[in-house]
Amino acid sequence: MLVLYRIYLFCIMMPICLVVTILTALITIVGCACGGGRWWGYYPEILWSRIVLALTLVRVRVRHVGKLDRNTSYVFVANHQSAYDIFTVYGYLGHNFRWMMKQSLRKIPLIGYSCEKSGQIYVDNSSPSATRHTMEEAEKRLAGGMSIVVFPEGARTHTGKIRRFKKGAYRLAMEFNLPVVPVTIDGAYDVMPRFKKLPHWGTITLTVHEPIVAPAEGHDLQSVMDRSFEVISSAL
Numbered sequence: 001m002l003v004l005y006r007i008y009l010f011c012i013m014m015p016i017c018l019v020v021t022i023l024t025a026l027i028t029i030v031g032c033a034c035g036g037g038r039w040w041g042y043y044p045e046i047l048w049s050r051i052v053l054a055l056t057l058v059r060v061r062v063r064h065v066g067k068l069d070r071n072t073s074y075v076f077v078a079n080h081q082s083a084y085d086i087f088t089v090y091g092y093l094g095h096n097f098r099w100m101m102k103q104s105l106r107k108i109p110l111i112g113y114s115c116e117k118s119g120q121i122y123v124d125n126s127s128p129s130a131t132r133h134t135m136e137e138a139e140k141r142l143a144g145g146m147s148i149v150v151f152p153e154g155a156r157t158h159t160g161k162i163r164r165f166k167k168g169a170y171r172l173a174m175e176f177n178l179p180v181v182p183v184t185i186d187g188a189y190d191v192m193p194r195f196k197k198l199p200h201w202g203t204i205t206l207t208v209h210e211p212i213v214a215p216a217e218g219h220d221l222q223s224v225m226d227r228s229f230e231v232i233s234s235a236l
Contacts, residue, residue: 041118
């Protein structure tokens with residue numbers, strides 16, 4: 001069965017995914033250039049993600065524990081198990097957002113430029129002024145219900161277990177007084193672990209939890225971090 005799946009991946013899935021990825025990037029670039037960045041920077045990617053997941057024979061189950069307001073901006077924080085987290089969140093989060101991404105991803109041919117044109121936020125912490133510029137770009141995006149998705153672990157897990165969170169996403173939420181929404185991704189590690197080059201069929205569960213609002217009496221960053229870590233871990 002696995003041999004047939006590998007043949008299918010090389011002969012059918014990968015060529016189609018490559019074509020769909022290139023088309024999505026081009027459509028996004030053209031659509032955003034015509035002034036529709038809010039729509040073209042999100043909805044074509046939903047279709048792209050669902051096509052990739054379907055072609056890989058990966059099913060996504062979605063659980064909405066909390067209720068979100070489409071007109072409210074959130075900082076979504078998710079654990080990072082696999083490259084398939086991208087497809088899962090894009091395809092099934094159900095809330096318009098932009099990513100906070102590593103600067104290195106800007107170098108990916110066509111994709112990096114597409115992400116730039118669609119308003120994804122490249123994080124630059126090389127200097128205090130660069131960090132401030134990143135925060136200013138984030139503030140521009142966070143308007144009219146636009147949200148941001150961050151992987152606070154910083155990189156994909158090596159073992160499948162959730163790693164310690166970094167503070168960047170929470171500082172952003174505290175500075176702009178935004179609710180933090182924990183998101184649990186479970187099963188993506190089995191589909192494609194960090195050091196594997198090929199995916200495997202399977203099921204991924206995406207759990208969107210209740211928003212966490214910072215205490216009114218003060219911005220307790222550490223308590224929000226700890227609470228979101230506990231909530232995300234509880235659904236693994």
